[in-house]
Amino acid sequence: MEHAVIQLALEPRRRRPAPLPPTGPVSSLLDPRFKYQRACETDIRKTFQRVIAEQKKGQRL
Structure with missing residues (x-):
């Protein structure tokens, strides 16, 4: 009984x-x-100072 050898050519996954x-x-x-x-x-x-300064610049929070 002969066994077939299967070779797979695997490419690395992308x-x-x-x-x-x-x-x-x-x-x-x-x-x-x-x-x-x-x-x-x-x-x-400091948090409120930063928020108020950002609001004055027109930045959205």
């Missing part, structure tokens, strides 16, 4: 291109750019 990183403001907690900051480490005055 990889999908990596997805482009999101741009613009972080819109979700699932966004990898989201960085959690504890309330005790947050300076709310």
Whole structure:
């Protein structure tokens, strides 16, 4: 009884291109750019100053 040897010519799989990183403001907690900051480490005055300055420039949050 003879056994047939099958040789497969396998080509390497083409990889999908990596997805482009999101741009613009972080819109979700699932966004990898989201960085959690504890309330005790947050300076709310600086946050409000930044938001007010952005609003004056006409930037959307």
